[in-house]
Amino acid sequence: MTAPIARRGFALLSAAALAAAVAACGTDQSDDTSEETAAEDEAVVLYSGRNEELIQPILDDFTAATGIEVDVRYSGTAEAAGLLLEEGEQSPADLFLAQDAGALGAVSKAGLLSSLDEELLGRVPETYRASDGTWVGLTGRSRVLIYDPAKIAEDELPESVWDLTNEEWEGRVAIAPLNGSFQAFVTALRVESGDEAAAEWLEGMADAPQREKNGPIVEDVAAGELEAGLVNHYYIYEKAAEAGVPVEEFGPALHYFSPGDAGGLVNVSGIGALGDAAENENVAALLDYLLAAEAQTTFAESTFEYPLIEGVAGPEGQPALEELVGPEIDLNDLDDLATTVQMIQEAGLA
Amino acid sequence: MPAIVAALVPVAYLAWRTGQAGGSAIAEQLGRPRLIEATGRTLMLAGTVTAACLVIGIATAFLVSRTDLRLRAAVNLSASLPLAVPTYVAAFSWRAAFPGAEGFWISALVLTVSSFPYVHLPVAAALSRSDPALEEQSRSLGEGPWRTFFKVTLRQVAPAAVAGALLCALYVFSDFGAVSILNYRTFTQEIYVAWRLGFDHTGALVLASALVLLTLIVLAGEWAAAAPGRRARRESASSRAPVRLPLGRGRPLVYLGLAVLAVLSLGVPGWSLARWTLDGVSTADPAEVWGATWTSLYLSGAAAILTVALVVPVGLYVARRRGPLAAATERIVYVGYALPGVVIGLSLVFMAINVDWVRERFYQTAPLLVFGYAVLLLPLGMGAVKASAAQASPQLGQVAASLGAGPVRRFATITLPLTAPGIAAGAALVFLTAMKELPATLLLRPSGTETLATRLWTYTDVAAFSAAAPYAALIVVVSAVPIWLLSRRIGRQGP
Known part of the structure; x- marks a missing residue:
């Protein structure tokens, strides 16, 4: 095997540069590191x-x-x-x-x-x-729909996450495709209804506004910039805490899909x-x-x-944890995750 | 030269990891549906931002060094400080000020107002060193101020301006903060997407290698453009005070322009920080704030010293020699700057963990972090040093040698004083960029070490904006110190 040798060789060379650099400017602080190692034993x-x-x-x-x-x-x-x-x-x-x-x-x-x-x-x-x-x-942490009650009435809210690809919801519900929880949720969709249906759902969300993470979705719903979004349930609490208001008065509200729906995956x-x-x-x-x-x-x-x-x-x-149980998926199954990731990409969401 | 080896750490790491990934993984990553578009978008954004930075940066440097502008030190400060505003803070502020703002133009605007100091700083340093005699001769020969500017001044500062422009372009390549908030998908974002999706960091590193190739193409383009003798050396070592052009009736317009620039680059983020403070209820702990300030100060200070120590020999070498070796050396140093900080961080983790000697002494210690900053920020120092050295006439050294001065003495009495403004400008650039660096800091820092940037990240991550605001403000305020010292030089000079 030549690989470890090459790896060592390159690493050694870099180390030589580091040594020269440390020596060159005299920022050698190695004395305090040896103490640290000793103290960290326990x-x-x-x-x-x-x-x-x-x-x-x-x-x-x-x-x-x-x-x-x-x-x-x-x-x-x-x-x-x-x-x-x-x-x-x-x-x-x-x-x-x-x-x-x-x-x-x-x-x-x-x-x-x-x-x-x-x-x-x-x-x-x-x-x-x-x-x-x-x-x-x-x-x-449960997946939920966060929405702006000023823009969406309670009786309009979708019962299932599958409803979001209907025409009436097109482009209204934001997603964060890079978020691990979103990916797990898509895996749940696949387990529940098969890959084909899940791929259709993803394609149906092609026009959805996107954010990098859950947090910005919650912020933008609170700011009135978004109508709704798919996020984890607890973000609204930290944002409300920073605004210094009880969560009921913060603005956005949480909506749980009907029990057993993949949209409520934990x-x-x-x-x-x-x-x-x-x-x-x-x-x-x-x-x-x-x-x-x-x-x-x-x-x-x-x-x-x-x-x-x-x-x-x-x-x-x-709601109690038991009420939220969605489809059974193996959160640890990476091969499953890889397929999900591929589907998210193929649908053009990432 | 240690600097070259340091610069090669990330490149070698990527080559290693990409080789390991194998052909099919490479093909899969490069076949990503949006990759071509992302490449096009990145080049378009980098081109636009660089052009805009060149115009603005040269203009501000010229106003500060060659006109009878008042409050020159303050103007110089406000034209340098935007670099200390982390781009994600700037982008966040713009989003807050203009809800819904996203895409190409706003990204270009935010990146331009945050990066034009890359051009301003080295060009101002070059102007403060360049002999105004040429410009005076041109004027005395009947050329107007504008023709003199284009025919003489611009040529004198060209090496500095090109070095700055390159930094702007490569910074746009590496930036993640602004473009992710403003929803403009660049190549670096694709790298993050590959990584975040399924935690596949091999795929992300393959893409990072592709970014290195893209960077090399840009560098080759710059090389080709730089080929014909571009550098104008000044012939006298004594720098006289320049005759400052009167602004005349253009004065109000100039002040208006500078005010608008300051509002866009510093005012918008400042206003946003004020709102964070007023709207939120979380609070920062003063002891924690001072601790982080001190840590940031000494880490960034050490990074500036180390980087300068590493780049001075390289900068002098590439300024003095022509030919492919010098040109290649110079450009290798730039490659790391186009890479996202997280890739630089991982490459140093890899190097440190696999060499027992380094692991035992330096892993997760301050010296390794400082070395990481140096690897990342080498080009910032080198561009400035080289531009300064290129202006210094080599004849002086030859004369000194003929008079019997040894190499050490020549360096101390001639080279160092002549390149000092460049070295100082380079150190300042490194200092304020290290202050705001986050991804490599998170990977390389000693556990428990908190800088202003890591604190800012901790609090913004849990939406505690009010607690985060003092850290963001301090990054800018502390960065102001070295810039202020530098600008006093420039402000003092001349009538």
Whole structure:
């Protein structure tokens, strides 16, 4: 195999440049790094694809309760997944917390995640964890239609997401095709009604306004720029909080499609352990903490997401999780995701 | 030269990953339905923005250095600072001010008002160094001010202007923030789409390689255009104060134009930040703000020093030599600048993780992040240094050598002072661009290190705009310091 040699050669050459550069300007700060490595031995290293504002308070509670330090690296979920794939087995990370299942699946498929403890997995319904046990859901988020009540009357609202391709809705409902939750939802459409019907739905949405992410859809509905859009249920809460008004007075409203409709699919944010980190006591303690009543309640109260373990009340003002169950799909099935992605592209949406 | 190896890190990484992806993956990525259109759109946007930046940047630099404009230091500052406004903040502001604004023209406008300082800064530096004697001779021979401007001044600043224009064009290639908010699908957006869709980062890297090829074509075009002897060297080492052209009756018009420019480039984002602060209820923690400010200051400062240290030899080399090797060296340095920051970040992660020596000492440390900034921002420094060095007459060095001065002494007493304005302008450019850099920072920073840009991202991501506003404002304010120092030089000069 010549490949590793070439790889090393190139990497060495780059390293030589770095060394020369560091020497050239005298910014060598290597003394503080050796200390860090020593101090980090016991700390849990977490790569978080979820925002610091949401996650850090929960981790602070964990450290206060157990004395275990958590060293967190925040970035976007796609960036964190890319970083892990590039680092491979050399990754300093113990845990990967992701915004959606697709990213966990990509890292798992590369063989970087190991199976989690059976008892831990058992706390979460089967739908919301990996079939091979390499990751587990932490919170659930439902797909909803967000709309401007000033523009759409309640009795006009569609019962099913399939109605959106009818002429009356053409070009009125915004989507975010690059968003992982949207892609999972399209996978649900395929599972529910077959690829052909799903492809027709996507083509029917060709004229839909597009945004890069869910957040801008919610902002633009609130600003009166959009009539409606397909998003996750919790965005409206953070936008209302920033505006300093109760969510009922914020403007836009949420509409849930009828029970069992693919449009109401529940996605998860989840976590997986890298390499043999799951065997580490401190890592196990953090996983246990995140899937116990206290942290799950905090998620429900601060981010309005659905707790996934039994016996913890769901977010206020939201329908119960059981009522929302859409078609059964394997959120971890990347081959499925690849087909979905291809269909989204073929329909010209991305 | 370390700078060349540094510049090659991302290119080699992409070549490696693309080779690994294999033929069918490459074919699949390049066969993406919208790729051709995205290429066309990118070239159109880059062309429009670059042309507009050239006109505006040369005009502002000329007004500041060659006319009797008042408040020159302030004008210079306002013509430099837009570079410190992250394009996603600028784009966001425009969207907020004009709901529904999207597509080509608004993207071109936003990118132009954010990137014209790429031309202004090096051209102003070049003008402040160039000997006004040629212009005076031209005037004394009866040429009018306009003909003198086109026939003499423009030629003198051509190397600086071309270097700046190249930065504008390549920046448009790499920008993601503005075009994603304003819904204009460029090549870089296709890279993000490939990545976000199904988390396929191999596909995204194949596309990034294609972007490198596109960049090489642009660079080859610039090379061809640059071929005939374009550089005008000044013959005297003493820089005299230029005779400043009176603006005369055009003065109100000039002030009006500058005011409009300042409103478009700084006023709109400023107004938007004010609204974030007033409309939101989230608050920023002062201790956190100062911590991030300090971190940004020292990281960007170190990036400026390191980048300059790396580019000065290259800049001098390419300014002095002709021939294919010098030309190729110069252009290699530019390639990284056309790539999205995330690709640069990943390439350094790859390099660092695979070499034990680097991993053990530098992985996820400040020096590696600073090195990452340098790789990304090399061309910013090099363009400025080269333009300055190209104006300095080599005869001076030869005379000094004939008088027995050694190379170190020649460098310290002749080369360095003559290229100092270029070096300073380059360092300032690197400093303020590093301040707002986000994607590579997120990948390379030590865990827990927070810069102004990462804080801005954290808060805008959860819609806490009011808490985010001070960070965005500080990025601009802190960047103003080195620009202010630079512009005092320019402002002081002359009557």
